[in-house]
Amino acid sequence: MIIAVSGKGGTGKTMVSANLVKLLSKTGKDVLAIDADPDSNLPDALGVNVNKTVGDVREELKKDTSLGKIPPGTNKWDILDYKIMESITEKKEFDLLVMGRPEGSGCYCAVNNMLRKIIETIATNYDFIIIDTEAGLEHLSRRTTQNVDIMLIVTDPTHRGILTAQRIGELASELEIQFKKLYLILNRVKKVHEDNLKEKISQIDLDMAGIIYEDPAVTEFDLKGEPLINLPESSVSVSSTKKIVDKVLNLEKN
Numbered sequence: 640m641i642i643a644v645s646g647k648g649g650t651g652k653t654m655v656s657a658n659l660v661k662l663l664s665k666t667g668k669d670v671l672a673i674d675a676d677p678d679s680n681l682p683d684a685l686g687v688n689v690n691k692t693v694g695d696v697r698e699e700l701k702k703d704t705s706l707g708k709i710p711p712g713t714n715k716w717d718i719l720d721y722k723i724m725e726s727i728t729e730k731k732e733f734d735l736l737v738m739g740r741p742e743g744s745g746c747y748c749a750v751n752n753m754l755r756k757i758i759e760t761i762a763t764n765y766d767f768i769i770i771d772t773e774a775g776l777e778h779l780s781r782r783t784t785q786n787v788d789i790m791l792i793v794t795d796p797t798h799r800g801i802l803t804a805q806r807i808g809e810l811a812s813e814l815e816i817q818f819k820k821l822y823l824i825l826n827r828v829k830k831v832h833e834d835n836l837k838e839k840i841s842q843i844d845l846d847m848a849g850i851i852y853e854d855p856a857v858t859e860f861d862l863k864g865e866p867l868i869n870l871p872e873s874s875v876s877v878s879s880t881k882k883i884v885d886k887v888l889n890l891e892k893n
C-alpha cells in the first residue's frame with residue numbers, strides 16, 4: 640500500500656510521515672520511506688544519514704554516459720534500477736530512499752519522473768511505502784503521485800493551509816487521479832480552537848482522517864535537533880497519528 644503525505648509548506652508533512660513510518664514499522668511490516676521533497680528533511684526526522692540520493696545517481700549515470708563508460712547496447716534503465724536500489728538506506732526498522740535534486744539549475748522534474756517508475760518497480764517489495772511529498776500541488780500535475788493508494792493532505796489550522804488542502808483535493812479530481820482514499824489531517828490543533836476548526840472543515844469536500852494536536856514534545860525535539868522518530872508513543876502527536884492509522888487502514892479494509 641502506497642501512502643503519500645501532501646499539503647502546503649510547513650504544515651507538518653514530514654512530522655506525519657515520520658510518525659507513520661514509526662507506527663507502521665512497529666507492527667512488523669516492511670516499510671519504505673521516500674523523501675520526495677527536494678528540500679529534503681525526512682532523513683533528519685528519521686535520524687538517518689543518507690549517502691546518496693536518486694538525484695546523485697542520475698548525475699553519476701549522466702557523467703558515466705558522457706565519459707563513454709557505459710558499454711553500447713546496455714539498457715540504461717537497468718543500470719539506473721540497480722543504482723537506485725543501491726541508494727536505498729536500509730535500517731533495521733525501515734528502508735529510506737531520498738529523491739534529492741539534480742546538480743546545478745537542472746530541472747527537478749527528471750528526478751520526479753523517476754519517482755513514478757521507482758514506485759512501479761519496487762512497490763511489491765514492501766507492505767507500506769510512505770511518501771513525504773514536495774509542498775504544494777506540483778506532484779499532482781507532474782503525476783508523480785498518481786499510483787498512490789491513500790493521499791493524506793496535511794493542513795495547519797490556518798485559512799491558507801486549508802485552502803491549499805482543498806485545492807489539492809479539487810486538482811486531483813480535475814486531473815482524474817483516482818486515489819483509493821483521500822483524507823485531510825488537521826495538524827497543530829489547540830483544543831480551544833477544535834470546534835471552530837471542525838465547523839470550518841465540515842464546509843469543504845474532504846473526509847477527515849483525524850486531528851493531531853499541538854505537541855510540546857515536537858517543539859522540544861525540534862529545539863534539540865532530536866529525530867522525531869524517537870518521540871515517545873505517549874506524546875500527543877504520536878498518539879493522534881496512531882488514531883489516524885487505525886481509522887484510515889481499517890476503512891481501507893472495509
Ligand SMILES: Nc1ncnc2c1ncn2[C@@H]1O[C@H](COP(=O)(O)OP(=O)(O)OP(=O)(O)O)[C@@H](O)[C@H]1O
Binds near residue numbers: 826854857
Ligand atoms: N503537531 C505539532 N506540534 C508541534 N510542532 C509541530 C507539529 N507538527 C509539526 N510541527 C513543527 O512544525 C514545523 C513544520 O513541520 P514539518 O517540517 O513536518 O512540515 P512540512 O510540511 O514537512 O514542511 P516543509 O514543507 O518545509 O517540508 C516543524 O518544526 C515541526 O516539528
Ligand SMILES: [Mg+2]
Binds near residue numbers: 653654676771
Ligand atoms: Mg517536510
